[in-house]
Amino acid sequence: MQSPLDSRLQEAETQRFATQDWFAELRRQGWQQFSSLPLPKRTDEKWRFSDTRSLSLEHFCLAGVPSDEVVDRLIAQSHFISRPSGLLVHIDGHCVLRPALAPELATQGVKFESFEDALRHHPALLKEYILKHCAGLGGEKFLALHQAWLRSGTVLYVPKNVEIKQPFVSVHWTATEGVAIFPHTLVIAEDGAKVTLHDFQCSAEPQLRALAISAADLYAGKGATISRLAVQAWGLATQSFEIANTCGAKESLITSVNAALGARRARLENTIRIQGEGADVRLYGISVATGEQEFDQRTLQVHDAGNAKSDLLFKNVLLDKARTIFSGLIKVAPDAQRTDAYQTNRNLLLSPEAEADSLPGLEIEANDVKCSHGATTGQVNPEELFYLLARGIPLPVAQELLAEGFLEEVLAKVDDEEAAAVVREMFRQKFHS
Amino acid sequence: MADSLIIKNLNASIGDRQILKNFSLTIPKGEVHAIMGPNGTGKSTLAKVLAGHPDYTVQSGEATLDGQPILGQEPDSIARAGLFLAFQYPSEIPGVTIANFIRAALIARQEKGAPFDAKAYYAELYAKMDALKMDRKFTSRFVNEGFSGGEKKRCEILQMMMLKPKYAVLDETDSGLDIDALRIVSEGVNHMRGPSIGCLVITHYQRLLEYIVPDRVHIMYDGHIVHSGGKELAVELEAKGYDWVKKELASA
Numbered sequence: 001m002q003s004p005l006d007s008r009l010q011e012a013e014t015q016r017f018a019t020q021d022w023f024a025e026l027r028r029q030g031w032q033q034f035s036s037l038p039l040p041k042r043t044d045e046k047w048r049f050s051d052t053r054s055l056s057l058e059h060f061c062l063a064g065v066p067s068d069e070v071v072d073r074l075i076a077q078s079h080f081i082s083r084p085s086g087l088l089v090h091i092d093g094h095c096v097l098r099p100a101l102a103p104e105l106a107t108q109g110v111k112f113e114s115f116e117d118a119l120r121h122h123p124a125l126l127k128e129y130i131l132k133h134c135a136g137l138g139g140e141k142f143l144a145l146h147q148a149w150l151r152s153g154t155v156l157y158v159p160k161n162v163e164i165k166q167p168f169v170s171v172h173w174t175a176t177e178g179v180a181i182f183p184h185t186l187v188i189a190e191d192g193a194k195v196t197l198h199d200f201q202c203s204a205e206p207q208l209r210a211l212a213i214s215a216a217d218l219y220a221g222k223g224a225t226i227s228r229l230a231v232q233a234w235g236l237a238t239q240s241f242e243i244a245n246t247c248g249a250k251e252s253l254i255t256s257v258n259a260a261l262g263a264r265r266a267r268l269e270n271t272i273r274i275q276g277e278g279a280d281v282r283l284y285g286i287s288v289a290t291g292e293q294e295f296d297q298r299t300l301q302v303h304d305a306g307n308a309k310s311d312l313l314f315k316n317v318l319l320d321k322a323r324t325i326f327s328g329l330i331k332v333a334p335d336a337q338r339t340d341a342y343q344t345n346r347n348l349l350l351s352p353e354a355e356a357d358s359l360p361g362l363e364i365e366a367n368d369v370k371c372s373h374g375a376t377t378g379q380v381n382p383e384e385l386f387y388l389l390a391r392g393i394p395l396p397v398a399q400e401l402l403a404e405g406f407l408e409e410v411l412a413k414v415d416d417e418e419a420a421a422v423v424r425e426m427f428r429q430k431f432h433s
Numbered sequence: 434m435a436d437s438l439i440i441k442n443l444n445a446s447i448g449d450r451q452i453l454k455n456f457s458l459t460i461p462k463g464e465v466h467a468i469m470g471p472n473g474t475g476k477s478t479l480a481k482v483l484a485g486h487p488d489y490t491v492q493s494g495e496a497t498l499d500g501q502p503i504l505g506q507e508p509d510s511i512a513r514a515g516l517f518l519a520f521q522y523p524s525e526i527p528g529v530t531i532a533n534f535i536r537a538a539l540i541a542r543q544e545k546g547a548p549f550d551a552k553a554y555y556a557e558l559y560a561k562m563d564a565l566k567m568d569r570k571f572t573s574r575f576v577n578e579g580f581s582g583g584e585k586k587r588c589e590i591l592q593m594m595m596l597k598p599k600y601a602v603l604d605e606t607d608s609g610l611d612i613d614a615l616r617i618v619s620e621g622v623n624h625m626r627g628p629s630i631g632c633l634v635i636t637h638y639q640r641l642l643e644y645i646v647p648d649r650v651h652i653m654y655d656g657h658i659v660h661s662g663g664k665e666l667a668v669e670l671e672a673k674g675y676d677w678v679k680k681e682l683a684s685a
């Protein structure tokens with residue numbers, strides 16, 4: 001049951017949402033935009049250094065509901081942490097596990113639902129929050145495609161002053177050759193709420209060809225706290241795009257950690273919007289790029305309110321002929337005085353054929369700010385390496401230890417130690433693959 | 434003399450600077466030898482060359498561990514062959530815990546694929562840390578990162594005790610140590626002394642040799658040994674100073 005992603009199918013699928021006019025309209029707009037926009041070119045400033053030639057959105061399809069055997073097998077592999085507050089599992093864009101929320105959470109008004117369920121149960125909420133920002137960092141065509149086919153994902157809503165300690169977990173799998181999926185993550189933490197979400201993206205088979213165009217919208221209200229861990233572990237024949245928006249109101253605290261392991265190419269566009277005084281938004285990224293993988297990271301830190309802080313650190317380890325691109329911009333509005341904004345990109349090259357490009361930038365219109373940006377790209381420190389070798393540790397193991405140590409600075413920012421250990425182990429497995 | 438660390442007519446340089454000049458020394462297993470000498474005479478170069486540091490070029494000569502040649506080998510092979518270098522300035526390894534670091538070094542000495550006994554490992558690690566008066570919290574600290582001088586040297590001795598080398602070269606282990614740390618580190622080394630290990634203690638000062646009493650003392654100057662004697666030589670050198678070495682021994 002596979003059909004190409006054409007206008008006919010788009011309209012037929014959109015008809016399914018006829019009872020939600022606004023949503024059907026949103027999808028149609030997305031399709032129109034997608035159809036009118038060109039594919040990015042290497043000469044586009046926002047795609048500088050990206051391998052635009054190998055971009056391909058052709059020959060992908062929607063997949064039907066997976067078989068029970070596939071569902072059982074992949075659900076069994078979806079228990080990344082032992083006691084989540086809730087676990088949603090999606091396969092090929094279909095939600096296959098949606099257990100009822102614990103009563104103590106439900107009675108407090110917490111919502112943790114698949115996108116389709118949320119669309120039925122809380123359309124006003126979705127209408128207010130989803131896809132409110134244009135992509136802005138170059139991924140307009142991809143976000144339009146996401147909008148055109150949007151139907152799956154995870155919605156997490158935490159009412160005012162509700163604090164939830166145990167993380168929620170959402171897992172997206174691809175299981176069908178040539179599948180295209182468009183997962184959406186929406187997190188809303190109302191004033192004073194506190195919540196953690198882990199997003200995992202995985203492929204049932206490592207060589208499965210797939211297209212994943214994800215979007216995430218994170219909203220932290222006044223004094224709210226959101227922690228998000230996003231683990232991109234697609235198989236190596238996947239093209240992955242994620243466009244994320246993180247909005248912090250007054251005195252909110254948002255921490256996002258993005259771990260990239262999989263995909264042939266993965267582009268992450270992440271915009272931080274500081275919208276209230278005293279907000280503290282932290283955006284971190286780690287990756288290990290091997291083979292001919294390309295990890296393309298584009299970030300924007302927008303300070304529209306003063307007295308606030310944003311901190312960004314992206315660390316990449318590169319092996320073989322892998323490539324990473326980091327392009328970041330800090331934008332401070334004229335009246336966002338007493339802004340603290342930091343942006344750092346560090347790349348560790350373990351192969352002479354690997355290439356890391358870094359494009360840090362500042363655009364500051366306020367005069368009373370503390371902003372810094374920095375980028376370094378280098379090999380392992382030869383004295384550190386010699387120290388490990390001198391203990392009898394063979395070169396490949398020594399390099400791996402140093403690379404793991406290099407990533408540890410970011411893994412330490414994941415406050416769920418169990419999840420940090422899972423990601424640490426995934427990186428370790430990648431070194432050994 | 435198969436059970437010895439034997440260095441014969443070793444010539445080594447860094448860049449275009451000749452440092453080791455026909456250096457020869459034999460350390461039988463079970464003995465502790467000390468090398469003393471003024472700064473810049475090549476003591477640390479000797480340690481680094483033996484450990485296989487890539488910055489140094491060996492022109493000629495040989496070095497064998499119990500008959501097994503080590504010059505020209507990769508540093509990790511030399512270490513696994515049984516040579517341990519306690520660094521004068523141990524590197525900080527961010528993000529790598531002491532426990533993981535020593536475990537990786539031990540696994541490298543096991544047969545490939547052999548199971549690692551983590552329980553026995555921690556039991557031994559904790560026992561040795563207790564002996565060195567190191568807080569057990571150190572196991573989860575990153576190697577040498579933010580350590581005081583004394584903590585770094587204790588960490589070196591801890592590694593030596595865990596890896597159980599056949600020969601150990603201790604390069605200026607006393608530098609940066611206060612008297613308490615010096616005593617603890619020396620006790621660690623003395624605890625390891627015995628018929629199954631040979632030690633070469635490199636030091637600038639006689640002070641360390643009051644705690645680690647050597648079987649033989651060698652004076653090094655201008656890239657080779659100019660004088661050897663018993664432990665009393667260290668005291669004589671302390672009294673006469675390095676000018677004595679430069680004026681009398683070097684020209685002899």
